[in-house]
Amino acid sequence: MELFKNTNIDFLGKKWIFIGASLVLTAIGLASWIAKGSLKYGLDFTGGVNVPVRFTGPPPVEKIRASVSAKIPGEISVQEVTGENSVIIGTPLKKDEEQEQDRRRITEALTATFGESSGKLDFNNTNEQALADRIRDPLIQASAGLNDDQLHTLTKAMMEYRNTPPRSGVIKSLDELSAVSGVTPAVLKVLKEQGYASPFAIRGAEMIGPKIGRELRDKAILATLYALGGMLIYLAFRFEFIYGLAAVIAVFHDVIITLGLFSLFDKAIDLNVVAALLTLVGYSMNDTIVVFDRIREKLKFSRREPLEIVVNKSINETLSRTVLTSGLTFITAVALFLFGGSVLHGFAFCLVVGIIVGTYSSIFVASPILVFWHNFLDARKRSAGPGSAASAPRETVKKK
Amino acid sequence: MQKNLRWKLILIVATILICVYGIIDFPKSKDELIANWNKNIRLGLDLKGGSMLVLQVKLQDAFKAEADTAIERLKEQLAKEGIAVANIDRNDPQSLQEADQIQINVKGVPVDKTAQFRQVINEGYQNWILTPVGSSDYRLNIKTSEALAIKKDTVTRAMTTIENRINGLGLAESSVQQRGGAGAEAEILVSLPGLDDPARVKSILQTAALLELYEVKGGPYPRQEDALAQSGGVLPPNTKFLRSQRTQDGNQAWYLVTRTPVVTGRDLRDARPAQDEYGKWETAFVLSQDAKGRFGRFTEANIGNRLAIVLDNQVRSAPTIQARIEDQGRITGASSQQDASDLSLVLRAGSLPAGITYLQESTVGPSLGADSIRAGLTSGLVGLLVVVGIMLFYYKGSGINATLALVLNAIILIGVLAYFKAVLTLPGIAGIILLIGMAVDSNVLIFERIREELRGGKSIPAAIDTGFGKAFLTIIDTHVATIVSCAFLFMFGTPAVRGFAVTLVFGLIANVFTSVFVSRFLFDWHVARNPTQATLSI
Numbered sequence: 001m002e003l004f005k006n007t008n009i010d011f012l013g014k015k016w017i018f019i020g021a022s023l024v025l026t027a028i029g030l031a032s033w034i035a036k037g038s039l040k041y042g043l044d045f046t047g048g049v050n051v052p053v054r055f056t057g058p059p060p061v062e063k064i065r066a067s068v069s070a071k072i073p074g075e076i077s078v079q080e081v082t083g084e085n086s087v088i089i090g091t092p093l094k095k096d097e098e099q100e101q102d103r104r105r106i107t108e109a110l111t112a113t114f115g116e117s118s119g120k121l122d123f124n125n126t127n128e129q130a131l132a133d134r135i136r137d138p139l140i141q142a143s144a145g146l147n148d149d150q151l152h153t154l155t156k157a158m159m160e161y162r163n164t165p166p167r168s169g170v171i172k173s174l175d176e177l178s179a180v181s182g183v184t185p186a187v188l189k190v191l192k193e194q195g196y197a198s199p200f201a202i203r204g205a206e207m208i209g210p211k212i213g214r215e216l217r218d219k220a221i222l223a224t225l226y227a228l229g230g231m232l233i234y235l236a237f238r239f240e241f242i243y244g245l246a247a248v249i250a251v252f253h254d255v256i257i258t259l260g261l262f263s264l265f266d267k268a269i270d271l272n273v274v275a276a277l278l279t280l281v282g283y284s285m286n287d288t289i290v291v292f293d294r295i296r297e298k299l300k301f302s303r304r305e306p307l308e309i310v311v312n313k314s315i316n317e318t319l320s321r322t323v324l325t326s327g328l329t330f331i332t333a334v335a336l337f338l339f340g341g342s343v344l345h346g347f348a349f350c351l352v353v354g355i356i357v358g359t360y361s362s363i364f365v366a367s368p369i370l371v372f373w374h375n376f377l378d379a380r381k382r383s384a385g386p387g388s389a390a391s392a393p394r395e396t397v398k399k400k
Numbered sequence: 401m402q403k404n405l406r407w408k409l410i411l412i413v414a415t416i417l418i419c420v421y422g423i424i425d426f427p428k429s430k431d432e433l434i435a436n437w438n439k440n441i442r443l444g445l446d447l448k449g450g451s452m453l454v455l456q457v458k459l460q461d462a463f464k465a466e467a468d469t470a471i472e473r474l475k476e477q478l479a480k481e482g483i484a485v486a487n488i489d490r491n492d493p494q495s496l497q498e499a500d501q502i503q504i505n506v507k508g509v510p511v512d513k514t515a516q517f518r519q520v521i522n523e524g525y526q527n528w529i530l531t532p533v534g535s536s537d538y539r540l541n542i543k544t545s546e547a548l549a550i551k552k553d554t555v556t557r558a559m560t561t562i563e564n565r566i567n568g569l570g571l572a573e574s575s576v577q578q579r580g581g582a583g584a585e586a587e588i589l590v591s592l593p594g595l596d597d598p599a600r601v602k603s604i605l606q607t608a609a610l611l612e613l614y615e616v617k618g619g620p621y622p623r624q625e626d627a628l629a630q631s632g633g634v635l636p637p638n639t640k641f642l643r644s645q646r647t648q649d650g651n652q653a654w655y656l657v658t659r660t661p662v663v664t665g666r667d668l669r670d671a672r673p674a675q676d677e678y679g680k681w682e683t684a685f686v687l688s689q690d691a692k693g694r695f696g697r698f699t700e701a702n703i704g705n706r707l708a709i710v711l712d713n714q715v716r717s718a719p720t721i722q723a724r725i726e727d728q729g730r731i732t733g734a735s736s737q738q739d740a741s742d743l744s745l746v747l748r749a750g751s752l753p754a755g756i757t758y759l760q761e762s763t764v765g766p767s768l769g770a771d772s773i774r775a776g777l778t779s780g781l782v783g784l785l786v787v788v789g790i791m792l793f794y795y796k797g798s799g800i801n802a803t804l805a806l807v808l809n810a811i812i813l814i815g816v817l818a819y820f821k822a823v824l825t826l827p828g829i830a831g832i833i834l835l836i837g838m839a840v841d842s843n844v845l846i847f848e849r850i851r852e853e854l855r856g857g858k859s860i861p862a863a864i865d866t867g868f869g870k871a872f873l874t875i876i877d878t879h880v881a882t883i884v885s886c887a888f889l890f891m892f893g894t895p896a897v898r899g900f901a902v903t904l905v906f907g908l909i910a911n912v913f914t915s916v917f918v919s920r921f922l923f924d925w926h927v928a929r930n931p932t933q934a935t936l937s938i
Contacts, residue, residue: 044894052768096456100758104599127596159766165774169767203768204596207761212454215584216894223892227885234884238877272827275889275897279834279904282885286841286878293874321848324794328787328844329837335783336833341775343446344830351834 011315011363012308012371018364022253025357029260039263042270042346043206045220047093047213049102050206053110054086056172056199061087067113071105081342084168086203096209103205114200121195124162124170125202128155134194135187144186154182170201220274227278228252231285239292242373247288250366251281254357261353267346276350283329284358287322288366294318295370307374311367319363326359405928408921415913416808419815440818444825444899445762447776449769450593452895454579454760455562455605457586460499461754462554463542464490467502470525470540474506477520483513496586500547504528504540511536555586557753562588564749565604571595587759596765600742605756607712609746611668611685612661613729615698616706616718620644620653642708644715645733655715657708662698667691671747673740674730681740685747687727700724711743776829783833787840795847797937801922802843805914809839812910817903825899835907838882842915846871847938860936864923872916879908 011018033039043050053059065078068089077090091102107125115122121134132155139145146154161180162171174197177183183191208216228248235244255277262269294314302310333355337348423440427433445452467490478485486508493499509517517538521530527546531539542550555578563576571592579587592601617639618630624641628634635641636656644653667687674684687695699707699721706718709731717732734740764772788806792799813832817824850867858866882904889901926936 054767096757096759100602100761103761163767163770165771168771169765201765201767203765205761205763207758209757209759211456212760219892223888226892227888230884230888231881234881271894271897272900275827275893275900278885278889279882279900282882283838285881289877289881290845290874293877317852321844324848325837325841325844328790328840329834331786331790332783332833332837335779335786336830339775339779339782340830340833341772343772343826344775347827347830 008316009319010312012312012368015364015368018360019368022257022361022365025257026253026260029257029263032263033260036263036266039259040266040268042268042273043090043208044216044271045213045269047099047208047210049091049099049106051089051103051106052081052086052203053089054084054168054170054201054203056085056170058085059087059200063113064089064110068106068109071109071112072102084342093210093213096211099207099209103207106205107202110200110202111198115198116196118196120193122198123174123191123195124198124200126195128152128159131155131158131195135190138190138194139187142186142190144184144190150182154180154187157182169203170199171197172199173197216271220271223278224255224274224281227281231281235285235289235292238289239296242370243292246366246369246373247285247292249369250288250361251284251358253365254280254284254354254361257357258350258354262346262350265349267349270346272344272347273350276347276354280351280354280358283355284362287326287359287362290318290322291315291362291367292370295367307371311371315363315367322359322363326355330355405921405925408917409925412808412918412921416811419811419818422815422818423811441814442821442823443769443773444823444828444896445591445593445769446764446826446896447769447773447824447829448593449596449764449766450591451595451598451601451764452592452760452762453590453598453602453605453758455588455590455756456496456759457555457558457588457753458755458757459496459551459554459586460493460502462550463493463499463502463547465753466542466550467504470528471504473524474504474520477524478517481516481520483510483517483520485509499551500542500544502542505533506538506540507536509536509538551585554753555588558756559588561750561752562590562605565746566590566592566601568745568749569601569604588756596763598761598763600738602758604742604746607743607746607752609665609749609751610712611665611731611747611751612710613663613695614642614657614661614708614710615702616708617656617658619655619657619706620718621655622651622653624654626654642710642713642715644718653715655708655718657710657715661710662707663687663691663695665747665751667695668747669727671744673734673737673744676730676732680732681734681737683731683734683740683743683747685729685731685744687729692727696724696726772826773829776826776833780829780833780836783836787836791840791843795843795938798843798847798850798923801919802840802847804922805843805919806836806839808918809835809907809910809914812913813903813907816906816910820906822902822906823895823899824903825896827896827900828903831900831903832907835904835911838908839911839915841878842871842875842911843919845875846915846919850936850938854936854938861927863936864920864927868916868920875912875916879912883908 053064059078059080061078061080064087065076068076068078068091072091074092074094077088079088079090080086081088089106091106093099094102111122111125115125121130123131126134132151135155136146136151139151157180158177161167161177163169167176171177174188174191174195177191178185178188228251231251232244232248235247258277258280259269262273267273291314294317295311298310298314330352333348333351336344337352340348424433424436425440427436471488471490475488485506488504488506490505491501491503493501518530521528521540525540527543528540529543531541533539559576559578566574566576571594573591573593574595575589575591577589577591578585579589590601590605592598595601617636638659639656640659642655642657644655667690669686669688671683671685674682676682702721703723704720706720708718709716709729711731731743734743784806788799788803791802795802810832813835816822846867849871850863853863853866854860886901886905886908890898890905893901
């Protein structure tokens, strides 16, 4: 079975349609960018504190916000994570010395609003060691004493039960623990005396101060610039400068449209997204290189055919391969987007969008630029003097 | 089988075995297999759970301390030489950048003692540069070379102390490293796998742990003014005020103590948690040999007076001296055994030469880490199944070829990661998933070429040959392009992003091997087995 046997689509003839489409997409993206003031940046670049918290039911966003605002000045963001009953509480950037306290205060605020102040241990917000320390003596007093090994095994089992889905870190009531092996009614009684299950669980924390935030921003920009520059040099070396330039322009176009779509769909850009972008830069080069390789191969044999026809043929011949490989990588990116979880969400979105745009640009943007440039140079040569006919062997293409 | 093919097969099998060994050694049981797997595949903090802290050593503290010592010495010396100056003080650098702009100001040097003054400075303060300001004032600035030395020394000492404290907690696999690099000389990276609440660690790190024992001249006073009232509104010579710890009801008291301590933390030999006769926890400390004599003489001469036990410039307690004490003391007021234990750990590990600020903190709880792993595995499995399905459907028999190459690619990649002790992060898993698509890319390239050649009328072996030959250069080109961008990611990325770059690079390199060498071998083997077959399932 073959998808594209002997196609003969006049890609270059239709190039204005594609260039038009590119311009429209870029315009939409830029419009969104300008309308919203700036791109939405993730914690890596904004700095501040992010604390993911999971609840036993749909999280009460307003109550959370009020609770945290009471302890921390500044704008508190409470973002819901779809499908997970959890939120990400964010506090704004402060000076390095003050930043660290925000994280503690969030915990205090949540405990004050949603937890109990009875002095009991919050099962959903403790770790193995603390739990073991808490119940060791009471168990002995209740004649259910365990030695250290047994206690360790028991607490480990309870924690694992709590951490696996569908609970994923938060249990609704201590009674659920009877499902864990080793939790006898006596143990359960001690647990209920010593602890309780609050409706929330703080699953982690991320704090980035201004100094580190600045560093990460700088690194991201530098990495992107260097990568683009590196690509240009590599392609100029393997092919010719004009090829490198065409490819870099195409990639640049990809990045702009991708970022525009990020703005349009309100997705946050963090370091992972930048990593995805850079990977796309490299990957998009792939398609471009495959087409250029084919163009170069054909030009070796047919120096008299107009460039447009050669390029068209090359694209048609590599179409099957381009669509298939991009399609396969696209599928893996979609799998990541659908199942990869919230941490990689921006990363996966970038890949999904970027692969489509990248493939499109290799076919419809990089090659036309090549042709444009060549025709431009040719026209200059022709006007420079007689004797250099259009049918003369092309000089812009060196044999390699 | 041709000789060529046999060598190739041996090479491939050897590679597989080496990689598998790297991943799971030679397990004798299922439990051992799992244990070896966990040992060799190192998971990043974002998958395993744990904490990461980036601290900055407040170098300006060290500079201030250095200046203070110099000022004390200078005052003594000038007094001894009979040079009466109006005032000596220093500026107060607040941030890291201002640290080496530390400056000592000497005002009012008598004009006739100028030469003498200069001589004192030249002889005893070679780390400082003397500059006159007007006719009788001077300023001293620290020499650049000395400033650098202080910075380096402070960071090293801070790191050692922090390391000691972390190690004292007994956390497995914790690490303390200097971050280094431009603008980050004073930064330390602390990695604590498995610890999902760094609050205790942070409080242990935060304590400067400066222990001092002072002779108490007066107190406790509820306010400083009461103390001053006793001595006519002015501070008695050679004394200073120290605050006590806040009591339960929020009260604080002031003590008047001698300026310099009798014994400091440097004289400490050991510290342990202990219980008093009522079962309350306290920290017992033991002094070193040379401090014993000093302390003994002091306590003997001061029976009936009080001794202030001061931690981090706060008076913890001020017991009355009952008899000569040679080398022991107790710090009371610990709230629990862990409290006393933490304090003794901190005292044993030594005091920090300067304060620390937290620049970055990342904590991943176990449920979050487990979620990430699960998400990664699910998306990986889905992606793999769909891609393999498509390859089998579109390229039929050759699709099996591609699938085998893919599996081998995965084994080699994981094996290499295990050998290099590379850390697998969540972006790393994403990279592996991406690789599934990219790896198949090379196969597609080759298969499409082979199809083209077959269409053009070439024989099967010839088509295979040409297909691989022509596609090889393009495969190299495309892999290099992605590898180069990964190199930049590695240079500029955070640990998680680096994990991604490393995984991708190793995977791509392995892919060149599997898609060119192994795939070719499989085709050749198939052809060698059926020399007369007229069709190739592609």
